[in-house]
Amino acid sequence: MDERFEGIILFKRDYREKDALVKIFTKEFGAKMFFIKNFNQANHPLRRHCIPITQQYFLGKINESGLSFLKEGQTLQLFRSIQEDHEKLAYATYFIQLVDAALEDNVANLNVYTILSQCLSLLNQGLDSQVLMVCLEMKLLPYLGIHLNWQSCALTGRQDGPFDFSLKFQGILSQAVWEQDDFRLHISPKTIHVAIILANCQLEQIQSINLGQKTKEELSRLMDTIYQEFVGLRLKGKSYLKQLKQLDEQVQAISNVRKRSNESGPVIDF
Structure with a gap:
């Protein structure tokens, strides 16, 4: 039928x-x-x-x-x-x-x-692609068998920060017990706060989130590390995104050099 x-x-x-x-x-x-x-x-x-x-x-x-x-x-x-x-x-x-x-x-x-x-739909509407990527990666972790603690400190249960992220304890770690993990990821407390919001919000709520480039880069580093350590996926799409990012950085570097050259005046060859 x-x-x-x-x-x-x-x-x-x-x-x-x-x-x-x-x-x-x-x-x-x-x-x-x-x-x-x-x-x-x-x-x-x-x-x-x-x-x-x-x-x-x-x-x-x-x-x-x-x-x-x-x-x-x-x-x-x-x-x-x-x-x-x-x-x-x-x-x-x-x-x-x-x-x-x-x-x-x-x-x-x-x-x-x-x-x-x-x-x-949100990507099509123009929402930040990096934020959407991080949000999707977070929400798919349970379906990949990875259950991380984004609600409270993995050791103390405290819900007030500042926090860092611990691979060892598979969740966020409050400042009072940072010494318990010498290899915590050293993500800024601001970025971890954003990660906690993204992990616990509904997708339609992220339309009001506006993040700086440094925060987005730290979020990407956080999720890349989690996927590398816990999941082990090697997807062509992610590799291509990294290549695009490297190309953008190279183009921006060339643009900055040209801008500085123009600001210092023309170069005259004899």
Whole structure:
């Protein structure tokens, strides 16, 4: 029997000469792989509904295991701003890779589906991509089997800061017991305060959060360290984001040199 369902397109890849496999994170059935016959024909009716990082309604046959099949599609959200912006698209690609890695296929998860849908919508609206990335990484940790204490000091139970983060005790650590972990991450108390807010807030609440670049960089270092030590994922999307950041820094450095040169006057060669 055919089912109607909603889904976010994770990726599409060619299969044989004319066909395609499309992986969709469905709201009702979890992440599933769909086979589409003759997909590479220019006039195939499903081509415009299987663009990665879009949200669609579908009619199709759902199988509990193996490949499922699509019959009809209806566009729900194209996320045009993401599709037209190289940097936003890079972040969105990492978002869907991370969700795909965090969840088992064929298992429905309405909470994560809603979180991913919200993240893409907020990114499309222009919210800070780094903050959204940190927030998504935090909220996916429990689905990766990592349960960290963001509510109170892991040793004393105190809820008043200042705090740092301890890998050893898997949570925030109040200043009174910092000496208990010589390898605490030395994240600034301000950044840890922001991390606590992000870990415990709803995604729609972060629209009012405006952070400086130093705080965002510390948040990224915090989450990179947590994922490196506890999760061990090596996703291409995250590596690409780091390459983009390095390129931006190089371009900014060149721009600063040129600006200083212009301010000091023209250079005359003889």
